[in-house]
Amino acid sequence: MPGGKDANDGYARVQFVGTTGAGKTTVLRQLIGTDPNKERFPSISAAKTTICDIEVILQEGNFSGVVTFIPRARIRQYIAECVLAAITSSIEGMVERDVIRKFLEHSEQRFRLSYILGNPLLLRESDNAELLDEEDEEVQGEEESLISQEERDDLLAALEKYLAQIAELAKVSHAHLAQAAAELDIELGKASKQDRDILQELVEDQLAEDDHFHSLIDAILDDVELRFSYLNDSELECSRDGWPIKWSFSTSDRDQFIRTINRFSSNYAPNYGRLLTPLVEGIRVAGPFAPEWWETESPRLVLMDGQGIGHIADSSSSLSTSVTRRFKFADAIMLVDNAAQPMQAAPCAVLQSLVASGHESKLVLAFTHFDEVKGDNLIGTAARKDHIVGSFDNAARAIGKSFGRESELSLLRLNPDRIVFLSNVQKRVEAKARFTLFELNRLIDVIMSTITPVGPVQYRPIYDVANLVLAVQKATQEFHDRWRGILGMGSRSGVAPEHWTRIKALTRRLGNFQIDEYDALRPVADLIRLLQTQISQFLNSPLSWSPEIPSDDSEDRQVAIDTIKKEVFDRLHELSRTRVLEEKVSGWVEAYEHRGTGSTRIRARDMVRLYEEAAPIPNEMPGPDANEFLFELRELIAQSVIEGGGELLGWSRTNYESVIES
Ligand SMILES: Nc1nc2c(ncn2[C@@H]2O[C@H](COP(=O)(O)OP(=O)(O)O)[C@@H](O)[C@H]2O)c(=O)[nH]1
Ligand SMILES: [Mg+2]
Structure with a gap:
């Protein structure tokens, strides 16, 4: 699993998410205490810098690093x-x-x-x-x-x-x-x-x-x-065709370590022509890193940074599965956002995804660039904070409208403890920067608090999965509408058609490389998002509860439902990838290979058919496919309900548990 550490080992895993350029890597640097001028690890910049996944583990012992490469x-x-x-x-x-x-x-x-x-x-x-x-x-x-x-x-x-x-x-x-x-x-x-x-x-x-x-x-x-060839052979592992897969390195010398590892993450222009950065898939680093301003024993942290959420047209776009599939590994999901332009489309898409998937209780918000929040009516720290919290409240309210009042409340509960404000964190934070120092220390406390174990689920929601048809119909309908729009096949969705070269590139990614996205074209993630959104609404209203109904806005209620949502989300990642991609590889290859005039339309028609097979709308397209898909989803949700501590109508947990144990 990411982190290379087991759960319950006292380490808090933090996943950084947010718009490209928000300051994710900058905050990560603060938490690992690398010098912004001398060490500059990992790289930051106003341009898109972090292009691979970077993971840093704060632990005693040598500095070590493992780098993996794109095939x-x-x-x-x-x-x-x-x-x-x-x-x-x-x-x-x-x-x-x-x-x-x-x-x-x-x-x-x-x-x-x-x-x-x-x-x-x-x-x-x-x-x-x-x-x-x-x-x-x-x-x-x-x-x-x-x-x-x-x-x-x-x-x-x-x-x-x-x-x-x-x-x-x-x-x-x-x-x-x-x-x-x-x-x-x-x-x-x-x-x-x-x-x-x-x-x-x-x-x-x-x-x-x-x-x-x-x-x-x-x-x-x-x-x-x-x-x-600049790499030391002895530490290099290659595939059969001689292409490097993995390179590893370990030393007790911090300077040497940083200098070496920077070759893989640097964007330093004088070394253009020698940098390996674009070839890197992931970097995992461990060592005795610690923030200078943290006074007690070094915090046990696993920090996961990655590519930012670029190219989001509006908050209803899907996040990449490379982001969402990590939610489950994280104890804290840190949404980093630029306080000077707070809560635009990308952070709102993150909030939606977290709420729908039941992960909102992991959320921590870090607003960087607090030094740049200015305005005639924004005099004093309190006014500047209020201004930002106001935009967060608005985002929470908008989510409440589509996801229900409980979701809105659980987001609003994050304020004030889970929101921090950071000024000038791209520089070394001096002792006189008392406000930011206080916030950074608070940030670590908040992160560490996320690994406090929660008690067993008190209340069990009861569902009837026979009532799912409507939810699945809505989700699949919307999915096909969206893609008809993208493919320029006429649709009510209002989604703008994409250029055929991008569609073609997508078919190539899916068919030849089994990669589930091209830029912001993300069919696998779209299907997950649309199903999860509908199913989460279904889960928000159980038929009844056992042993009794929790009060409406209680956290217990939210915890119980979120646990099931997380189970569903995890399983949907597999289902969507299997149905849209893995079972359709040859179809995608064929769609890619059309040549000559008119091939764009033929390709688009191929894709519509692939999608209809992958996610048929129940009852609307007669035939066994649609029912088989509905059955598969029912099964998936029934499993999630049980694993997540809920119950199904006409079914007894006591019986289930005794069967499992025997
Ligand atoms: N003024 C100011 N600039 C910041 C702050 N935090 C980050 N930056 C700058 O924001 C830019 C993007 O930061 P980076 O960490 O690379 O963003 P990422 O794409 O989210 O990882 C860099 O130019 C940083 O120097 C801050 O608190 N104040
Ligand atoms: Mg970055």
Whole structure:
């Protein structure tokens, strides 16, 4: 399990969630006590920095680290998508600077080739200080630059070669395109959006057949693989094809440790061309870290940081399963939010997900950037706090409207104990910063309080799973509506259609890599969210209670229902992944492989069919599938109710327990 530690070992596991740039990693640094200027671990910045999962365990002994890497096939795919984007932008007549950007920075996957291969714009400058300022002022510091002039020349030569090949491929594609456009009677440059889509499809199909395109990707992949040679072989574990899987390291020397581990998490521009950051899947670190300002024995913490919640259109978007499947491992779920723009779409989506899944009692809120909260009417700390708490209350009220009064109350109960305010935590917190020091200490106390064991469930809610049809109907209906919208197939959902290249990329992720999302396109997470939302409402109103009804707004009531919601949520992750992805792999591969004009529509129709099979609407689509799905869900919820300490109508817990024991 995440944390590498067992439950009940006195360690509090903290999962950091929040918008990209909110300050998650900054707060984590404060809790592990790494120096913001000298050590700078893990990396922070205004840009999207944390792209892998990072876990830090505060414990005695040596400093140790384990780094795992993204498999070769996925890296190759990222490279292919980057090269394709660069070629397309070149055909569209973008300036060189933009073509380079497309090549070196994947727009959706936060995969930055510039970190690994270098950035020609920086390398062409003999003195790159000026450009560095433009990149990110914070990536400068005391970190040493490892790259010699000779190496810089080599990097630049390789990059110029790749760019020349991209330009060459773009030229060939363009000629091909002009011919196709003439045949289709489309005037290049004046093409309508739909015509442009057709032309782009042609470019992709033509490149897929072009050996030069593939050998360019292979050359870049080889170049990328060479960067692993900076690692010490003895600590490296490789897969059969020689691609590194895992690297580990241990030392008692803190400086050496930080310097070494930073190679995997750094975004330090002077080392572009040598950084391994984009290849890293996860980093787990353990060691005698402790915050300077914490006076007693070092707190026992496991801190889990990861990619922020980017690209959320509105609070009804689904969070990635990589975030939600960790909820169950966490004792505290720390929502980090920027106090200067509090409670926007992403944090609200987090609140909704926590409430629906019964995890809201784990919530701790940390508002960073408190130093930036300003306004004519915001004089004094109390007014500034009130202003932020006000926006939290509004979010809680909005959730109350759709999830019920109990949910609203349980969120409101978090104030004031579970909300902290932090000023200037990106810097070292000096003794005179009494307010923030007080809040940080309070934060640790609050986190540690989350591992106090709760007593056994007092009250048992009783349900009748025969009443689920309506909930499942609503959820599946909404799921199909949403995806018809995304696929541009006409829908009432109001969801905007996505560009076909993104849909195609999604089918590739699902079919070839068994990854359940592409950017914010998340069918597996959507199905989980929609089912969980409906089922949580079903669970909010039990038929009756045993041995007696708890009072309406009592915490006991909430605890009992939440326990069952958590069970459901956990199981829905498996069910949704199995039905939408694992049982449909060949269907996704087929959907991806359609080529030629009109393939976009064929692909969309394929997907609608895959979704209908994965999550049929009960009673509306006659046939055994729909019922089988409903039965499976009933079974899942019945199990969750029992495991979560509830009861089913016409069923006795005493009998069940005696059967289990015998
Ligand atoms: N002024 C101010 N800036 C902060 C504070 N906390 C974080 N930052 C800055 O916010 C930016 C994003 O922080 P980061 O930890 O990388 O965000 P993450 O994406 O949530 O991990 C960085 O530039 C930090 O220096 C704060 O309390 N005050
Ligand atoms: Mg971060």
